[in-house]
Amino acid sequence: MSIKNFKGNVDASYLKEMAKLLEDIKDTSYQMMNLTPGTTTLDIGCGPGVDAYEMAKIVGKEGKVxxxxxxxxxxxxxxxxxxxxxxxxxxxxxxxxxxxxxxFDSVRADKLFQVLPPDLILTRSSKK
Known part of the structure; x- marks a missing residue:
């Protein structure tokens, strides 16, 4: 499947292709999470596992994803x-x-918020 021909189906092949396109952004997010050898992290909404695997390389054998x-x-x-x-x-x-x-030392949710039901998403007005 080509991204330019995306028809609205989010499957594993689409998510893997997007991971390649967004590699620089994802690397920045890993840095912002302060991932280092030995840390433990959770990837919520991990999909086909591309990001979790990359994070596992960073945290090394002493860490866990x-x-x-x-x-x-x-x-x-x-x-x-x-x-x-x-x-x-x-x-x-x-x-x-x-x-x-x-x-966990850090938790990551990349595209999860795009698919959560509205009642799970907090907004400024709901915090009042």
Whole structure:
């Protein structure tokens, strides 16, 4: 699938192609997360695992990256294509994260906010 011919289907191949196009931006986001060897991070809405795999390279064998997505097909694709000792993919719900508070040094959600239902997105007016 070509990005210029995108017809509205967000599948693993589309997300992988977008990751290539946005590589510089993603690298900047990893730097802003202060990813270093030994850190533990969560990639919420990890999709096919491209970003989680890149982060796993940065945190090294002393660190850990968990990719979480609610789509079993995305998790299956991630598990088949990105394998590392410090990388784990799991099915989960952003509304009910199965982790203790403070477990992660950093958390990343890239395109997740584009697909969340409106009742989960906080706005300035809803904080009042």
């Amino acid at each position: 968990i990719g979480l997505d609610n789509d079993p097909e995305m998790i299956k694709d991630a598990q088949e294509n990105f394998i590392a000792a410090n990388l784990e993919f799991t099915i989960g719900d952003v509304k009910n994260l199965p982790f203790n508070d403070g477990y």
